[in-house]
Amino acid sequence: MTKTTTNLLLMLITILAGVYFYVMYCSSCGASGQEEPMQETVTAPVTPKATSYPFALSDGAYAYNTNDNYNFNVSSSSFLTPLSQNVIDGIASLRTFFAENTGKVINITGYYTSDENNNTAYPDLGFARAIAVKNHMAEIGIPSNQINTTSKLMDEMIPQEAVYLGPVSFSIGEKAEDEEAALKVLYEKVKANPLVLYFDTAETTIDLTMEQRQEIADISRYLDKVADAKVIIVGHTDDTGDAENNMVLGQNRADFAKDYLMRNGISAAKISSTSKGQTEPIASNAMEEGKAKNRRTVVTLN
Known part of the structure; x- marks a missing residue:
């Protein structure tokens, strides 16, 4: 082997060794000699689904149920109009039912949350909402002496664009024997x-x-x-x-x-x-x- 050939082999070995050590120890090095930062995955916030309560009642042979209901703005005791035709039809059927069943009453429970502002004359916004629904039913022909009103704190309610969907519930019961x-x-x-x-x-x-x-x-x-x-x-x-x-x-x-x-x-x-x-x-x-x-x-x- 000539001296020239030997020198060429040594140069080739040196180059191969350099490539080997670069691949083994510096393959993740950046131009600045520092590791590239990891990209964080950003998760968009999940908007909770709005709660919705139906206009639903039942009593023996009578039953009415629709997903529509009286709706209210947050911190308001006035229901939104116009009401859906399904709710109007339900009230009409209730008027007939209570005319034929004078010993029955409808119990209206208004819902409210603790962070709403109560600007009414009543103890809480839920009671005021129940009063508003009661007055509307009375205007349509259901006697007010067959309507009871109460309220319930419902902090789990979630509005849809500042509107509570159906924050009132209904049930049918008997007139109290000791009401007088x-x-x-x-x-x-x-x-x-x-x-x-x-x-x-x-x-x-x-x-x-x-x-x-x-x-x-x-x-x-x-x-x-x-x-x-x-x-x-x-x-x-x-x-x-x-x-x-x-x-x-x-x-x-x-x-x-x-x-x-x-x-x-x-x-x-x-x-x-x-x-x-x-x-x-x-x-x-x-x-x-x-x-x-x-x-x-x-x-x-x-």
């Missing part, structure tokens, strides 16, 4: 502890406590069950200004409370409003504390 006695107890409770709303001078806003909201719910229930029942609203003032103006101010406050109850589903035909002005103080007008007690509107039953 229960209504008498309710009447005596309201008469013994009437709802009293207080106002600042020249102010006509209403801010209810939870106890006062329950009183309005009690009054609403009694009005529904007793045909000739009425809510009586009387406005009172302190002796600031002249007596004639205070009579007008008292009437304005009583009318404001009347409008407030009407906006919350109590019929105008069931409400009477009047004023006593400054003529019936319950405390001395000599002190501001007494004046504050005299600026009041009293809401009770006839």
Whole structure:
């Protein structure tokens, strides 16, 4: 073997060795000598499916079921219109059923969530929704004394684009045997502890406590069950200004409370409003504390 051939073989061996070591130890090296970062897989968030409750009732031979129902915006007590024809047909069939079964009642339960804003006169938004549905059914011809209303917290409800689909449920039951006695107890409770709303001078806003909201719910229930029942609203003032103006101010406050109850589903035909002005103080007008007690509107039953 010549010297030239030997040199060529050595060069070839050197090249092969270089290729070998590169493949073995540097095949994953980048141009900068660092490993390429791994690409993260981004998963799009999954939108939870909206809940939907049907308009469904059954009682022996009677049954009606549709996936349509009364729908409400989030934090609203007014159902959306127009109603589907399936719901309208269901109410018509219920009207016939209750006309033929006067001893039966429909129980309406309104659903609500704890993060909704309740701007109604009732203890919670679910109760206000049940009242709205009750009033609609009564307008169509189902007697209000055959309709019961209640509410249920349903934090598992999920809206569809800020609309709750059917946040009300229905069932059919029997009229309570002791209903007359229960209504008498309710009447005596309201008469013994009437709802009293207080106002600042020249102010006509209403801010209810939870106890006062329950009183309005009690009054609403009694009005529904007793045909000739009425809510009586009387406005009172302190002796600031002249007596004639205070009579007008008292009437304005009583009318404001009347409008407030009407906006919350109590019929105008069931409400009477009047004023006593400054003529019936319950405390001395000599002190501001007494004046504050005299600026009041009293809401009770006839």
